[in-house]
Amino acid sequence: MDTTLFSSLTIPAPTGQGLTLRNRTILSPMCQYAVERQDGVANDWHLQHYGSLAAGGWGLITVESTTVNPVGRISPRDLGLYDDDQEAGHAHLVSFMHRQGTAAAVQLNHAGGRASGQPWLAGTPGGSVPIDEGGWQTVGMTDQSVAPKYRTTTALDEEGLHDIATDFATAAQRADIAGYDAIQIHAAHGYLLHQSLSPITNTRTDEYGGDFTGRTRLTYEVVDAVRAAWPASKPLGVRISATDWVEGGWDLESSIRLVRDLVENHGVTWVDVSSGGLVATSLQPAGPGFHVTLGAAVKNALANTDAVVSVVGGISSPEQAETMLRTGQVDAVSIGRAAMRNPHWPANAAAKLRVPREEIPCAPQYWRAQW
Ligand SMILES: Cc1cc2nc3c(=O)[nH]c(=O)nc-3n(C[C@H](O)[C@H](O)[C@H](O)COP(=O)(O)O)c2cc1C
Known part of the structure; x- marks a missing residue:
């Protein structure tokens, strides 16, 4: 059967042909919390994880939240992209993924006040890792705690915020050297850029706070710095939380205003739509395709x-x-948990949708299973 899911898709870039994906399945970034020595370096777990996914036919694999400096790590077990060993680890992953025919993106992030967190595990209390257990003092937009059980953050001054934009740019250069095809900037799920966008967490009174222009300033600086450091022939994406689901919070109207300008004037060519993550709310939807109306609104x-x-x-x-x-x-479509349950989701989906056997995306070693 002819499907749209298994038709190719080109993500444009400011110059050149852009990035053509073999199909429209995108692996959503998912922290593995699997770094072993708090050094931010990918190891065997990451190779088997992304390797297995790559063999399963994804059009684009977005490697998990990868921090641009040590203070920005969501947890002590995050991947980083701020030193040579980390860069070499990413290069190894990318090389393997490319050999399986998938394109590879990396999600660059700074967790702000949600850094130094406990790796997310059922049954653990969550919140900050204590300093004497390997945690660290966090930095962010204000001298406040941004979420229950997280320590009080130290507010960054203007220079500190500029430095973060510079760290994103340096990580982007390393991502290019590592061979990544695309970058996704994480502006969602309650991390630093989302903390700066939302009036709930950004109560600054200087030029990085206040109205829409102030609260979006850091995001623009990061996007512009990355775009300048990242080849113009490669696509730049942004993941947004389209709404906080809270009255007076970041909302869909603001999201649309932001992404339209990022696309029209700042070289962003891929927008990945999520929501929430900043504050707990019963309004956060769940169920099959629970963000599709937000995605459709952004697409429109x-x-x-x-x-x-x-x-x-x-x-x-x-x-x-x-x-x-x-x-x-x-x-x-970006797919998260279903991909952890079934890393070969695209190959299986193609078979289920009756894509011709010889067109099922998977490693050649596994084609034999289709016959
Ligand atoms: C274990 C786990 C780790 C995650 N890590 C990230 C991350 O690094 N970056 C991110 O933007 N979202 C992260 N997410 C959110 C997913 O990318 C996705 O947006 C969310 O799970 C909803 O999609 P799904 O219903 O397909 O799982 C994570 C989700 C899970 C389950």
């Missing part, structure tokens, strides 16, 4: 551009993904 707002819009959240059935694409709600 960017209809006169060539930017690619993907959406994440509760996508697990191939038929549902196919319908979302065929009806033009979004251009691509």
Whole structure:
């Protein structure tokens, strides 16, 4: 059967041909909390994890939240991209993924007040890792705690915020050397850029706070710094939380205003739509495809551009993904937990949608399973 899910997709770039994906399945970034010596370096776990996914046919694999400096790590066990060993570890992953025919993106992040956190595990209390157990003092937009059980953050001054934009740019240069095809800047899920965007957590009174212009300033600085450091021939993406689901918080209207300008004037060509993560709220939806209306709203707002819009959240059935694409709600699907349950989700989905056997995306070693 002819499917949209398994048709190719090009994410444009400011110059050149852009990045053509073999299909429209995108692996959503998911922290593995698997770094062993707090050194931010990928190890055997990461190679088997991303390697297995790459063999399973993804169009684009987005490697988990990778921090741009040590203070920005979500947890002590995060990947980093701020030293040579980390860069070499990423290069090894990318080389293997490319050999399986998948494109590779890295999600660059700074966790701000949510740094130094406990790796997310069922049954653990969450919140900050104590300093005497390997945690560290966090930095962010204000001298406040940004979430329950997280320590009080030290507010960065203007110079400190500029330094963060510079760290993002340096990590982008390392990402290029490591061979990545795309970068996704993490501006969602309650981390530093989202903390700066939302009026709930950004109560600054200087030029990095206040109105929309002030609260988006850091995001613009980071995007512009990365775009300048990252080859113009490679796509730059942004993941947003389209709304905080809280009255008076960051909302869809602000998201659309931001991403439209980022796409039209700042070289962003891929927007990945998520939501929430800043404050707990009962309004946060769940269930099959729970962000699709937000993704469709962003897609609609960017209809006169060539930017690619993907959406994440509760996508697990191939038929549902196919319908979302065929009806033009979004251009691509980002898939998280279903990929951890089944790393070969694309190959299995292709078989289920009756894609011709010889076109099923998977490692040649596994083609034999299709016969
Ligand atoms: C274990 C785990 C780790 C995650 N780590 C990240 C991350 O590094 N960056 C990010 O943007 N989202 C992260 N997420 C969120 C997922 O990318 C995704 O947005 C979310 O799980 C909803 O999609 P799903 O319903 O397909 O799982 C994580 C989710 C899980 C389950």
